[in-house]
Amino acid sequence: xxxxxxxxxxxxxxxxxxxxxxxxxxxxxxxxxxxxxxxxxxxxxxxxxxxxxxxxxxxxxxxxxxxxxxxxxxxxxxxxxxxxxxxxxxxxxxxxxxxxxxxxxxxxxxxxxxxxxxxxxxxxxxxxxxxxxxxxxxxxxxxxxxxxxxxxxxxxxxxxxxxxxxxxxxxxxxxxxxxxxxxxxxxxxxxxxxxxxxxxxxxxxxxxxxxxxxxxxxxxxxxxxxxxxxxxxxxxxxxxxxxxxxxxxxxxxxxxxxxxxxxxxxxxxxxxxxxxxxxxxxxxxxxxxxxxxxxxxxxxxxxxxxxxxxxxxxxxxxxxxxxxxxxxxxxxxxxxxxxxxxxxxxxxxxxxxx
Amino acid sequence: xxxxxxxxxxxxxxxxxxxxxxxxxxxxxxxxxxxxxxxxxxxxxxxxxxxxxxxxxxxxxxxxxxxxxxxxxxxxxxxxxxxxxxxxxxxxxxxxxxxxxxxxxxxxxxxxxxxxxxxxxxxxxxxxxxxxxxxxxxxxxxxxxxxxxxxxxxxxxxxxxxxxxxxxxxxxxxxxxxxxxxxxxxxxxxxxxxxxxxxxxxxxxxxxxxxxxxxxxxxxxxxxxxxxxxxxxxxxxxxxxxxxxxxxxxxxxxxxxxxxxxxxxxxxxxxxxx
Numbered sequence: 055x056x057x058x059x060x061x062x063x064x065x066x067x068x069x070x071x072x073x074x075x076x077x078x079x080x081x082x083x084x085x086x087x088x089x090x091x092x093x094x095x096x097x098x099x100x101x102x103x104x105x106x107x108x109x110x111x112x113x114x115x116x117x118x119x120x121x122x123x124x125x126x127x128x129x130x131x132x133x134x135x136x137x138x139x140x141x142x143x144x145x146x147x148x149x150x151x152x153x154x155x156x157x158x159x160x161x162x163x164x165x166x167x168x169x170x171x172x173x174x175x176x177x178x179x180x181x182x183x184x185x186x187x188x189x190x191x192x193x194x195x196x197x198x199x200x201x202x203x204x205x206x207x208x209x210x211x212x213x214x215x216x217x218x219x220x221x222x223x224x225x226x227x228x229x230x231x232x233x234x235x236x237x238x239x240x241x242x243x244x245x246x247x248x249x250x251x252x253x254x255x256x257x258x259x260x261x262x263x264x265x266x267x268x269x270x271x272x273x274x275x276x277x278x279x280x281x282x283x284x285x286x287x288x289x290x291x292x293x294x295x296x297x298x299x300x301x302x303x304x305x306x307x308x309x310x311x312x313x314x315x316x317x318x319x320x321x322x323x324x325x326x327x328x329x330x331x332x333x334x335x336x337x338x339x340x341x342x343x344x345x346x347x348x349x350x351x352x353x354x355x356x357x358x359x360x361x362x363x364x365x366x367x368x369x370x371x372x373x374x375x376x377x378x379x380x381x382x383x384x385x386x387x388x389x390x391x392x393x394x395x396x397x398x399x400x401x402x403x404x405x406x407x408x
Numbered sequence: 409x410x411x412x413x414x415x416x417x418x419x420x421x422x423x424x425x426x427x428x429x430x431x432x433x434x435x436x437x438x439x440x441x442x443x444x445x446x447x448x449x450x451x452x453x454x455x456x457x458x459x460x461x462x463x464x465x466x467x468x469x470x471x472x473x474x475x476x477x478x479x480x481x482x483x484x485x486x487x488x489x490x491x492x493x494x495x496x497x498x499x500x501x502x503x504x505x506x507x508x509x510x511x512x513x514x515x516x517x518x519x520x521x522x523x524x525x526x527x528x529x530x531x532x533x534x535x536x537x538x539x540x541x542x543x544x545x546x547x548x549x550x551x552x553x554x555x556x557x558x559x560x561x562x563x564x565x566x567x568x569x570x571x572x573x574x575x576x577x578x579x580x581x582x583x584x585x586x587x588x589x590x591x592x593x594x595x596x597x598x599x600x601x602x603x604x605x606x607x608x609x610x611x612x613x614x615x616x617x618x619x620x621x622x623x624x625x626x627x628x629x630x631x632x633x634x635x636x637x638x639x640x641x642x643x644x645x646x647x648x649x650x651x652x653x654x655x656x657x658x659x660x661x662x663x664x665x666x667x668x669x670x671x672x673x674x675x676x677x678x679x680x681x682x
Binding site: 078354 | 506552
């Protein structure tokens with residue numbers, strides 16, 4: 055008995071010694087570090103801005119928001135922190151996390167490291183949906199994320215239908231059809247922009263290039279959708295590991311391929327639609343973040359998905375910090391920063407995979 | 409360890425009856441019937457397009473036949489979930505085109521998917537079984553290497569290890585000799601034979617390597633245009649008339665001087681045979 059137990063522990067030690075296998079402990083340690091980093095960046099992002107607010111005041115205001123006690127800080131500081139900076143930070147966190155998780159999911163589902171909601175045109179499809187909802191039913195707030203979701207799903211289906219091949223590598227075709235559909239949808243957006251009235255113009259324009267400011271009305275709904283969507287993606291992460299190898303392999307190993315694929319595509323498109331409805335099209339986050347995570351953590355989706363969420367949140371928060379401070383008091387659009395970082399990474403990935 | 413349904417005496421592990429499959433109007437498999445017993449290594453041979461791969465995928469339950477049935481341990485494949493099938497059948501594909509650099513160990517651990525929950529992490533048992541499978545296939549030293557960087561032969565062995573990690577009763581191999589040099593071809597088939605010789609596992613191997621099939625298989629089956637042309641022991645199946653009908657090529661059959669198994673020699677069309 056003890057000899058058997060010894061053999062077992064020897065075998066496990068032999069395996070663990072040879073390869074860096076993902077364990078619950080490693081996942082927990084990585085998550086703890088990434089959550090710590092996110093909290094640190096969040097504190098910096100709250101503190102930095104045109105109005106100086108001290109760390110003590112910030113902590114006091116945050117504490118008062120959680121507990122309901124009055125804060126020991128001037129009222130204008132409370133309104134800046136609670137009314138402007140916190141919603142913006144929460145938006146950056148949710149958008150960064152959602153786009154990165156969606157990117158990781160699309161990459162696994164399409165077996166293509168170059169996939170991302172922006173490059174595939176899914177974000178622009180969601181934007182078309184949101185814009186249509188705004189133009190035709192401006193008063194119905196819930197209509198925007200729903201229409202964005204429909205736009206995202208339809209775009210995904212179109213890209214998949216155009217680019218999918220039964221056999222062989224379909225990577226290039228998928229990216230190409232994504233680019234074509236993205237270009238087409240961008241033209242649709244510009245058409246809607248031209249045809250719409252002046253009051254709607256600014257919000258439509260911000261959808262096209264991304265904007266993390268704006269009214270916080272949609273925020274609770276978007277947060278709820280993103281949390282649920284990320285949970286669904288994470289719960290299917292082990293199946294995604296197998297799908298990433300190939301449909302036939304996954305099927306042979308016991309995965310209900312079509313069921314998992316439909317659930318995952320729906321969840322990824324849902325969270326993309328939700329954040330696009332809130333903040334417009336922000337490119338390359340979903341491409342860069344999962345790739346960086348894989349370089350450090352390996353390709354197991356059980357760590358790639360949650361780590362991408364946290365790293366994506368930190369990344370977009372940091373990018374937004376740069377966007378609103380570097381030319382202060384003027385603000386650079388967030389999409390400009392992410393594209394400046396993302397486009398070179400895309401080129402690097404493209405060259406490496408060729 | 410794993411609960412395994414007890415076999416009735418004399419019941420084959422795998423039985424296929426009247427299996428028919430069509431792609432549109434074209435019939436790919438036409439009422440194919442055969443069975444595989446425990447410990448049997450069946451070589452499936454036939455020209456390209458004879459339905460070998462379709463048959464293999466039907467045995468895996470991936471393709472649904474138009475008519476006929478496949479039974480595993482007496483149970484209808486069509487009534488089993490993918491997960492149940494995966495715990496009984498190990499599949500070694502021709503090649504996996506992998507775009508993500510997962511390690512060989514992660515790859516082999518995927519063979520345990522059907523034994524665990526969809527969410528969650530590998531248990532100690534999963535790690536032990538994967539270790540055992542990698543030991544058997546000589547792939548332990550590859551454990552930490554990305555599968556994208558392995559040679560064809562190394563990747564083949566890792567794929568066999570992944571199939572074995574699930575402790576299947578039936579192993580399906582799709583042209584395991586393709587892309588391998590002759591020493592790896594022999595090593596792979598020798599490994600499969602030593603596994604089946606233990607009697608705990610059976611194998612169906614699709615191959616174009618007739619001499620390999622003749623040397624290592626316990627039984628062989630010829631498929632021609634979706635029908636069974638011959639089925640039996642290698643010396644009954646690999647005969648000159650059968651082979652010449654099957655491939656429409658000139659092939660000579662004599663005996664392997666070492667094993668006595670049929671030896672197939674190809675003859676160029678313009679050569680004169682004495």
